[in-house]
Amino acid sequence: MASSSGTSNRMLYAGGSLLAVLLMVGGLGWQLGWFGGETSGLRVETEKAQRRTITQTVTAFGRAKPEVKVTITPDVPGEIVALPVQEGDVVQKGDLLARLKPDDYQAAVERAQAQVSEAKATLAQRRADSIQARRTFERKKKLYEKGVIPESKFYDAKTSYTQAKARLEAAHFRVESAKADLRDAREQLQKTRLYAPMNGTVSKLTVEVGERVVGTQQRSGTKMMNIARLDRMELKVDVNENDVINVAGGDTARVEFDAYPDRSFQGKVTEIANAARIQNQGSQNEVTNFPVTIRILGNPNAGPAATRAGGGLARPERPAESGAGPVIRPGMSGSVDIYTETVNDAVAVPIQAVTVRDFNEVGPGADTTKQKQSAEEDLRKVVFVAEADSARMVEVTTGIADDTYMEIKSGLEGGETVITGPYSAVSRELEQGDKIQTRSGGSQAGGPLATTQ
Incomplete structure (x- = not known):
């Protein structure tokens, strides 16, 4: 009899313990959404659509180089x-x-000077010959006119005078040529x-x-x-063909160099190439870029080289240099953020909140009256707005975007709670009217889960 009573008590204790475990598991499963999904819904992350200033940027990479550089090569x-x-x-x-x-060139100058002297001497001789020939011609002309000498001697004197004048003119040219050779020799020596x-x-x-x-x-x-000219530096960066259409001359930019991660410099777009630079042409990895020149405003090398706060090594054997060397050296690699457009007071949502849906497809909870018979896709940009415990799909028109937020031109007024994640939910799973709950847990209707208002 006692043995039967002990067995009953043990069974009662075991049953009570099992019931307690089941209740605990049930409560935990409800909180974690293991069951009861019909009312809890899909877990999502949300954020408010707010008005903010959005600046669209184009990021590119390049190397610093002087805006003006002259290569010195000798002429001789x-x-x-x-x-x-x-x-x-x-x-x-x-x-x-x-x-x-200069030895060879000095010798060439001396030879040229000697040639000039020789040409001048020849010129003087030819001038004397010309004067003598002119006098002979004039004398025989008078004698010919008086009939004293025959016509042949007159014409011989005339021919000699003409030849003397030609030789004198040639001597003038040889002097000018010798002088030109002398100038060239002196120029070569000067070079x-x-x-x-x-x-x-x-x-x-x-x-x-x-x-x-x-x-x-x-x-x-x-x-x-x-x-x-190291006081006028620039970067030539490659901008992808999809981004270069947003870049215009005069756009401002922020320049950062790998060597100075804690400093930034202001820049301006000064040149955009008209011809593309194509890499891996004809292959699957073909890339089309356009060179864009960014001038660093001001003089980046006016002050001492920048150092990271608190960084560096103490070297007692080498005194610190207070202002040595340029800050930006030719060849340093850097990145450029080109500010292409800014919109103030724009309704903005996180970029990941915007997705695309095919309005010709009917998903769970979608409005079946909008279904089309066309087999073509009707892709539109949408965001999902959290309302109470369900998601409402809103078609939107987007504008520019920065690294984090995207401008919403139409569809939202600001203040709405938009669903931002997880990515799989926003991009594929969510449909119009789906039940939702926040990532932190809780019912949208005001139950034990957090409310997204």
């Missing part, structure tokens, strides 16, 4: 005997950059000295004293150095 060949500048030196217009060995054509910085130096260089008279010539 020769050996470098003096190189008074180093890479990084600041030079003024007219400063001596290099000097070539052995290379001077700075403008104010700037020696941004690149590729030669040393003792090297022989080739002049531009012999093909392209040796590129000895570059003189650049």
Whole structure:
């Protein structure tokens, strides 16, 4: 009898424990939406449609380069005997950059001077001959007119005078030619000295004293150095063909360089190429870009090089330089955000809230009166608005977008609660009238789940 009573008590305790576990699991399952989905609905994330300023940007990448750069090449060949500048030196217009060995060119000048002297001596001789021939001709002319000499001697004197005048004229031309050769020889000698054509910085130096260089008279010539205006820098970036239509000359831009992640520079679009630059042409990876030039406003290299706050290493063996070197050096890589258009007081929603639906397809909860018999797609942009415990599909017209928000031109007035996620729900699953609940949990009707008002 006692054994039967103990067994009954154990069964009663086990049943009570099982019932308690079932109640706990049921409550937890209800909260987590494991069941009761008919009233809880699809879990979604929401955000208010608000009025804000939206600026559309086009992002591109490129490398810094001077806006003005001159490559120094010699006009004459020769050996470098003096190189008074180093890479990084600041030079003024007219400063001596290099000097070539002048011996051969000095000798050419001396030869040309000798030729000028010789031509002048010949000219003097021809002038004397011409004077003598003219006197002989005049004397024989008088004798011929008096009938003293025959006609043949008169014409011989006339011919000699004509030849003397021609030789005198030729001597004049030889003097001018010799003088031209002398000017050319002196110019060649002067070209052995290379001077700075403008104010700037020696941004690149590729030669040393003792090297022989080739002049531009012999093909392209040796590129000895570059003189650049580092106070006027620019970037040439590649903009995709889909974005370049939004870019216009004069658009402002923000420029950031990899070397200085904590600094930004203001820029302006100065040039947009008309011809495309095509990469991987003819392949599946073909990319069409247009080069766009961005000028950095102001002088980016006026101050000391920027340093990250709190960064860097302390090097006691090397004193810190207070203002050495340019901030932006040619070849530095950077990114550009071009501000193409700005809309103030625009109704804006997160970009992920806008999706596309085919209005020729009828999904669960859709308005069947809008179904069309056409087999073609009728794709329209929509957002889903959370109202009470259901989703309402609203067709919208969109405008520009920034990195986060998109302008809504029509369809929303602002203040509506739009569904922003999850992506699978917004892009595919949600339909007109679907039951919803927020990601944080809770009934839209005011139950234990959070309300999206």
